[in-house]
Amino acid sequence: MENLELLVSELCKHKEELPWLEFKRDNYNPDMIGADISALANAAALDERNFAYFLWGIDDETHEIVGTEHNLQNLKIGNQELENWLRGSLSANADFEYNLIDIEGVKVGILKICCAVHTPVTFKKLEYIRVGSYTKKLMDCPALQSRLWNRLHNKRYEEMLARQDVTLDDVLKILDYNTYFELTKVPQPDSRESIVHYLKEDGCIVQNDNGLYAITNMGAVLLANKLTDFSKLARKALRIIQYDGNNRLHMLREDISKKGYASEFEHLLKYIEALTPTEERIGDDGLRDKTVAYPELAIREIVANALVHQDFTVSGTGPTIEIFANRIEIINSGIPLVDIKRIVDNPPKSRNEKLASLMRRFRICEELGTGWDKIVMACEMLKLPAPKIELYDDSTKVTLFSAVKFSNLSLEDKLWAVYLHACVMHIQGEQLTNSSLRNRFDLPSTSAGSISRLIKEAVNKNLIKPLDPTTSNKYMKYIPVWA
Incomplete structure (x- = not known):
């Protein structure tokens, strides 16, 4: 993680704890941490945020930086490191990153938790959620459970982040914003802030919790000046x-x-x-x-x-x-x-x-x-x-x-062409006929017999059907089988 001091400063500006934000002084109870990671990850997904945060060394009432005496990575439960124990107790879709930094002469621990993806994050096979600043079992909150599953099913690739912690100047270097305004026919603003406003409104970038920006997969894959700037998208x-x-x-x-x-x-x-x-x-x-x-x-x-x-x-x-x-x-x-x-x-x-x-x-x-x-x-x-x-x-x-040449086409390719011809004729309010099919294949009227046999085969293959089966063969018209 970069710009951690700026991140802590921005998070501490919130007047109260949020479903995706938890402050603690020195409480490192393993079960509490595990349940909170599950709850925060799920709450972040519910609130359509990419990350949730658990901070130690912050007063949970005043949000003042008071410092912590411990480092999560040095703590153990039994003979096992606490961080490894947490990862083993959480579901496979749980992902987090821990950093300990110095701010104002004291230590602050930062646990950055990725939002739940595909399914809720579980701790010891139980799903948790945040209700305000409280952690509760998800099964006890059926309305939130339903909303969370709906969010997880509708999480779009375009909204995920391709690159994080980007300054405003770098956003304008990395993305081809000139093409954006040219293609949308929107007059290009003079100020950088106004340019970024449009890119945010269209979901090409989002503003991070630390005040910097992140470029979404959509912004990168459409407007990157160099796709190689995005390691996960270079193969696209x-x-x-x-x-x-x-x-x-x-x-x-x-x-x-x-x-x-x-x-x-x-x-x-x-x-x-x-x-x-x-x-x-x-x-x-x-x-x-x-x-x-x-x-x-x-x-x-x-x-x-x-x-x-x-x-x-x-x-x-x-x-x-x-x-x-x-x-x-x-x-x-x-x-x-x-x-x-x-x-x-x-x-x-x-x-x-x-x-x-x-x-x-x-x-x-x-x-x-x-x-x-x-x-x-x-x-x-x-x-x-x-x-x-x-x-x-x-x-x-x-x-x-x-x-x-028509004679060099396989029967499969001929039948597929017959079917598609019937489809496009139908959506135009017309029907396939022997004459229209001869014209489609650029064949003379002397080929009417071979075209009739091809039409009959398409009917037998259940690709097309007569518009009116009682019509004489000479005037027969055909439509797609689904019409």
Whole structure:
């Protein structure tokens, strides 16, 4: 812990003890300390604070610094060090740090306790909570117990701290606040305090109990000038890898983003575009026309989705874009919160709601649930194979394919394209027909028979169904099976 004197000074300004703050002179009763750590950790989570504090050497009534005669780390219970005994008696999600410092010629002990995560912190298998300045068993306070569990279930990764004890000057050095104001279209204030005010309001930073600042995971992952400034987030940098050919045998180049997602998003898209093939043709009017291998809109939406909807709790990995001669694969940790067969029409659902909301205000992504509609329609306009979604144990891969002849598509890929075509037609108030599907695959009217067989197979696979089964085959229209 840094700036401990400043922390003690700020905590002593409180007029009374709080559910997340305890003062003692020299009471080192082991069971009292253990129960209080449980209670303070749980109270901090309930009050949506990252830390709670237990201070020795402070008068619990006047909050004056009077000093303590003991050092927690030197005390024992039996033959075991008290600190080790406490850790062994507390649940695995209990975390704390102890420091003894000199203030005004006397000793002050500071126990900084992390808030409970996932489940309440227990001491000797019992859960405790603070009610005012009193420590009580959580089971005896059912209303607080219910509220605590609700808080623990809704604790968001974006709100957790990526870096603590940062001065105002360092906040403005570490975070790309210019991009923040540029993307939000808010006029940039002249004063540093006003700049920090906006960053606090949007949850990019919080003010610590010692008066300094902490940068949240959201602030860091979106606006970091250097992601390497945050040890736990460095692996969340976006990797872009280009290969020679259609396999991973020969890597041509690799680029790892250095800045936060919002700060570098447009640059990353231009970099991806530069690595994908394009062709310029001179039209009949003499003007140059650029033909791209992949729709820019689809790439933008898929990359934005991968960044926003990734599961940040999966450690050791970050979003990756791999560019091959015939496809682009975008991989992110976590799996979608919606059934992939309903990904086109379902309302939006994000595991990172605050991050998604701010990215929407940055106009980088949507929260309207229309991203996949655009992806599918963009691929259809260029007559490309349907984008493919593959789920693994803890990751999702989306693949965009360059142009492939209809005859070279696998039956699985054809059926997936049929299903997605039916979905986008349905949300537009239209239906899939033999003609619309031929147009989607860029096939002539002579292919009507093969398309009819493909439609029949899609019906048999329970992907689509007739809008009106009594209609003659020539005029039959189809909708998704869920419609």
